[in-house]
Amino acid sequence: MFEVLDQAIAWLESQLKFKPKSDLDRMRAAFDMAGIDASGIKKIHVAGTNGKGSVCAYLGSMFNEAGLRAGIFTSPYLLRFNERVRIGLDEIADDVLLTLINRIHGFNRRFKAEYGETLAFFELLFLLAMTYFVEEKVDVIVMEVGLGGLLDATNILDYDVSLITSIGFDHMKQLGDTLESIAYNKLGILKPGNHLITTVEAGLHDYFQEHLARLDHVTGVFYTHADVKKIHDLPLVFQHEGETYKVGLLGDFQMLNALLAVKAVGYLFPDIGLDTIKKGLEKATWPGRFERMDPDKLIYLDGAHNSHALDALAKTMPALFPDHQVWVLFSALSDKDIKGMLAIIRRFASKIVLTGFPDPRYVSLLPFKQPGIDYIDDPLEAVDSMKADMDEKTVLLMTGSLHFAGYLSRMLKEAKRR
Numbered sequence: 001m002f003e004v005l006d007q008a009i010a011w012l013e014s015q016l017k018f019k020p021k022s023d024l025d026r027m028r029a030a031f032d033m034a035g036i037d038a039s040g041i042k043k044i045h046v047a048g049t050n051g052k053g054s055v056c057a058y059l060g061s062m063f064n065e066a067g068l069r070a071g072i073f074t075s076p077y078l079l080r081f082n083e084r085v086r087i088g089l090d091e092i093a094d095d096v097l098l099t100l101i102n103r104i105h106g107f108n109r110r111f112k113a114e115y116g117e118t119l120a121f122f123e124l125l126f127l128l129a130m131t132y133f134v135e136e137k138v139d140v141i142v143m144e145v146g147l148g149g150l151l152d153a154t155n156i157l158d159y160d161v162s163l164i165t166s167i168g169f170d171h172m173k174q175l176g177d178t179l180e181s182i183a184y185n186k187l188g189i190l191k192p193g194n195h196l197i198t199t200v201e202a203g204l205h206d207y208f209q210e211h212l213a214r215l216d217h218v219t220g221v222f223y224t225h226a227d228v229k230k231i232h233d234l235p236l237v238f239q240h241e242g243e244t245y246k247v248g249l250l251g252d253f254q255m256l257n258a259l260l261a262v263k264a265v266g267y268l269f270p271d272i273g274l275d276t277i278k279k280g281l282e283k284a285t286w287p288g289r290f291e292r293m294d295p296d297k298l299i300y301l302d303g304a305h306n307s308h309a310l311d312a313l314a315k316t317m318p319a320l321f322p323d324h325q326v327w328v329l330f331s332a333l334s335d336k337d338i339k340g341m342l343a344i345i346r347r348f349a350s351k352i353v354l355t356g357f358p359d360p361r362y363v364s365l366l367p368f369k370q371p372g373i374d375y376i377d378d379p380l381e382a383v384d385s386m387k388a389d390m391d392e393k394t395v396l397l398m399t400g401s402l403h404f405a406g407y408l409s410r411m412l413k414e415a416k417r418r
């Protein structure tokens with residue numbers, strides 16, 4: 001038994017992240033053995049390359065505004081492990097999390113005794129979250145896919161509505177190196193009788209339609225940028241079907257994320273009024289997603305952790321700040337396409353500084369230093385240096401891996417408290 005939460009989390013995080021698998025039989029056996037019954041709870045499944053966390057944030061905020069208790073499971077976290085498992089706007093409490101990790105630890109031992117193998121980190125975390133949501137008797141569960149979709153632990157459930165956001169190149173080692181192979185994995189969340197709502201790129205619509213046609217009684221609704229009209233950037237305001245929506249997050253890509261969440265709520269809970277939906281959208285927050293970090297200067301933090309997300313930023317930054325110079329402080333883990341990501345950043349940034357951060361998977365970015373791309377090893381020193389040179393026509397964007405965004409967010413907030 002763990003008596004300290006940090007030790008319990010350390011044990012959970014030390015488990016193998018994802019075990020190789022060709023089916024979900026092990027996960028189904030574990031779920032049955034755990035005796036979790038979520039059959040009476042409405043469930044939403046959220047897949048896609050980017051935007052999943054924002055969609056979950058919108059859903060949570062709208063459900064909270066409607067007075068519904070929503071269990072929300074997301075990954076990864078930015079500041080605290082507890083962020084992964086929430087009810088409404090509230091993270092799971094430390095004492096509850098400690099109790100549940102101890103229960104999952106004991107369950108893992110029993111599962112190994114019966115089935116001859118232990119469960120992976122994400123499988124254990126999924127069981128923990130589902131146990132919590134069921135015991136807390138939530139009204140609805142919002143479940144973010146961990147990786148891909150087809151063989152993801154979350155895919156053992158039957159969902160009332162399935163959402164797929166945009167699709168781009170990420171986790172190619174696990175999901176394949178073409179958009180179609182990645183899309184196939186995302187579409188793996190669909191089961192006969194499901195309802196799909198998606199904002200996937202128009203170039204994949206035919207592929208999606210062909211896949212839906214092979215399944216029994218699966219309906220699909222598609223939305224693209226043609227279905228929304230931007231009215232304002234700061235704050236973000238858009239129109240859809242004659243209604244105007246004000247969004248709590250920034251960036252053109254958030255229009256489709258917000259619309260996806262709005263359509264999911266309307267489909268699953270048609271009695272929730274439009275005013276409630278609009279208030280929920282406006283109140284939604286998602287730390288580390290184009291989050292303003294300084295009240296006096298234009299300094300933003302965004303965990304654009306792959307080329308697809310940076311492509312969106314390359315469009316967003318000139319739109320939000322057409323008369324400003326954009327400076328970028330960047331760092332990422334070694335498993336990312338650093339060269340490709342920097343090539344995208346060069347399209348919209350007049351100054352780029354690389355930096356480091358403590359993580360076992362981080363490898364120094366110093367070799368990427370070149371004319372026009374500087375390197376400062378200490379991230380806080382880098383922020384201070386760049387901030388000192390800023391004027392009213394300069395925007396500083398701190399971006400890269402979510403792990404980098406989380407570390408920098410913690411350090412900046414601690415420095416501010418001091």
